[in-house]
Amino acid sequence: MSTPLDFANIQGDILEGLPKKYQTFLFFVIADATEFRHRLTDIIPLITTTVQVQADMNAINEHKAKGHTGLLKLVGTNIAFSHSGLSALGIDPTTLGDSLFTNGQLVDASAGAAGLSDPGPIVGSGTDPAWDPDFKKQIDGCILITGESQQTISERLLEIETKLAGTVKTIKELNGNVRPGDQAGHEHFGFQDGLSQPPIIGFRTPNTGEQPTDPGLILLGEKGDAPLSNITRPPWAKDSSFLVFRKLQQFVPEFNKFLAENPIPDKNLPPDQGSTLLGARLVGRWTSGAPIDLDPTVDNPADGKDPNRANDFDYSNDLTAQTKCPFTAHLRKTNPRASIVPGLSVVQDNFRIIRQGIPYGPEVNPDEAESQTTKFDRGLLFVSYQSDIGKGFHFIQRTWSNNPDFPNPGSGYDGIIGQDIFNQRTTTGMDPENVSTSLALPKQAFVIPLGGEYFLSPSISALKTVFAA
Ligand code: HEM
Numbered sequence: 322m323s324t325p326l327d328f329a330n331i332q333g334d335i336l337e338g339l340p341k342k343y344q345t346f347l348f349f350v351i352a353d354a355t356e357f358r359h360r361l362t363d364i365i366p367l368i369t370t371t372v373q374v375q376a377d378m379n380a381i382n383e384h385k386a387k388g389h390t391g392l393l394k395l396v397g398t399n400i401a402f403s404h405s406g407l408s409a410l411g412i413d414p415t416t417l418g419d420s421l422f423t424n425g426q427l428v429d430a431s432a433g434a435a436g437l438s439d440p441g442p443i444v445g446s447g448t449d450p451a452w453d454p455d456f457k458k459q460i461d462g463c464i465l466i467t468g469e470s471q472q473t474i475s476e477r478l479l480e481i482e483t484k485l486a487g488t489v490k491t492i493k494e495l496n497g498n499v500r501p502g503d504q505a506g507h508e509h510f511g512f513q514d515g516l517s518q519p520p521i522i523g524f525r526t527p528n529t530g531e532q533p534t535d536p537g538l539i540l541l542g543e544k545g546d547a548p549l550s551n552i553t554r555p556p557w558a559k560d561s562s563f564l565v566f567r568k569l570q571q572f573v574p575e576f577n578k579f580l581a582e583n584p585i586p587d588k589n590l591p592p593d594q595g596s597t598l599l600g601a602r603l604v605g606r607w608t609s610g611a612p613i614d615l616d617p618t619v620d621n622p623a624d625g626k627d628p629n630r631a632n633d634f635d636y637s638n639d640l641t642a643q644t645k646c647p648f649t650a651h652l653r654k655t656n657p658r659a660s661i662v663p664g665l666s667v668v669q670d671n672f673r674i675i676r677q678g679i680p681y682g683p684e685v686n687p688d689e690a691e692s693q694t695t696k697f698d699r700g701l702l703f704v705s706y707q708s709d710i711g712k713g714f715h716f717i718q719r720t721w722s723n724n725p726d727f728p729n730p731g732s733g734y735d736g737i738i739g740q741d742i743f744n745q746r747t748t749t750g751m752d753p754e755n756v757s758t759s760l761a762l763p764k765q766a767f768v769i770p771l772g773g774e775y776f777l778s779p780s781i782s783a784l785k786t787v788f789a790a
Pocket residue numbers: 508509510512513514515516517518569570571604606651652653655656674676700701703714715717718737738768
């Protein structure tokens with residue numbers, strides 16, 4: 322028997338996710354480290370633990386069960402630090418043994434094919450990523466605040482800013498919100514998100530089809546934590562997790578235009594349904610969330626809603642034919658489940674992340690829809706948690722989504738997030754009748770990174786004993 326996870330010691334966003342309709346990310350640089358360490362003591366009681374999130378979720382369920390329609394007032398707060406934040410506080414970031422964290426995300430984003438391949442003017446074998454300039458500045462930390470309203474968030478933000486006054490400088494504030502009406506829970510392209518998360522052993526029971534995942538894939542120092550560097554983690558790092566943040570702009574009218582112009586050529590399908598099918602095959606789920614591996618030809622929304630159906634597939638019935646799901650579908654690229662080709666020296670269960678992002682920006686307006694051109698910035702404030710960035714976010718983005726030769730030579734890119742700064746991106750598998758047909762993806766991708774950073778979301782005990790003073 323392994324020791325049970327200490328949910329009072331784990332920040333609430335990591336495993337459970339802070340309950341949210343709105344979320345603010347405050348990126349800051351530490352101006353006075355000694356004073357900051359003192360003031361952090363006053364912030365720690367405001368940090369929402371996993372135990373607190375579980376209580377909040379119960380309160381939400383009770384509120385709904387009683388038939389209340391309004392939202393329960395709830396606020397969540399988490400905090401995370403970058404490598405420079407650790408250094409500023411006198412903690413050597415290299416002791417954690419994650420070189421991507423130690424170098425920071427800008428280095429990874431600039432490194433071309435050796436890294437994330439973020440687009441931008443070419444510099445040598447890499448780029449100067451076309452990021453929002455604020456993300457090229459030093460960012461020491463991030464405070465994540467969630468709530469049922471922007472007002473609740475503003476109150477908490479003011480409380481924190483008052484407590485930290487003079488010790489930090491704000492670099493950037495970003496606001497996200499769950500989309501309105503029937504699009505709640507859907508990202509901006511219109512697809513239900515947040516359906517597939519690794520069921521962490523000791524945290525929750527797997528639903529049908531889900532593979533139990535060791536806590537150490539997400540939490541440092543727990544069973545299954547196997548850093549690429551082979552380092553022994555410092556004892557204080559136990560129950561912390563690396564937080565990857567990315568601001569990902571989505572070009573929604575352009576995505577819809579592409580679907581409209583490239584319907585899957587099935588003579589039995591009217592073009593609009595051929596376009597809908599192309600969208601589903603690019604993602605791997607219908608907009609409802611129903612997996613195309615279960616429902617390859619027609620959407621069946623009930624399969625997305627039922628937790629025991631939504632992940633009850635592993636591509637093992639479609640290992641080579643791709644009649645159900647293309648190799649390059651975003652879902653299959655980012656989690657190939659049982660379909661890793663023999664001979665490839667990876668074990669798929671080593672590469673899992675927990676995703677806790679939120680959409681940002683306004684809905685597409687009629688002018689944008691009609692002109693098929695983005696005029697307002699919108700997308701996803703992507704957040705993922707993992708115990709090793711090189712096996713989590715970075716691996717999935719670089720080795721799978723950006724790699725046209727995964728899973729097979731010439732399979733093509735993940736049409737949603739795959740990046741390549743030098744080569745025209747193409748993909749295959751979209752037409753179930755002719756899976757080898759190549760489809761050219763537009764030069765300007767549907768998703769463009771505008772910035773980000775790698776952070777550590779420390780355990781509560783680490784915050785108390787190592788970060789604060
Ligand atoms: C704006 C950018 C993105 C969009 C629109 C997007 C959209 C989606 C959608 C609609 C799903 C299906 C819902 C679900 O299964 O939970 C999904 C799943 C997933 N996405 Fe993304 N995503 C984006 C970025 C990323 C990035 C950057 C990564 C990692 C590098 C990623 C990794 C995953 C993973 C691991 C899954 C679950 C796959 C599975 O377990 O079957 N996504 N995404």
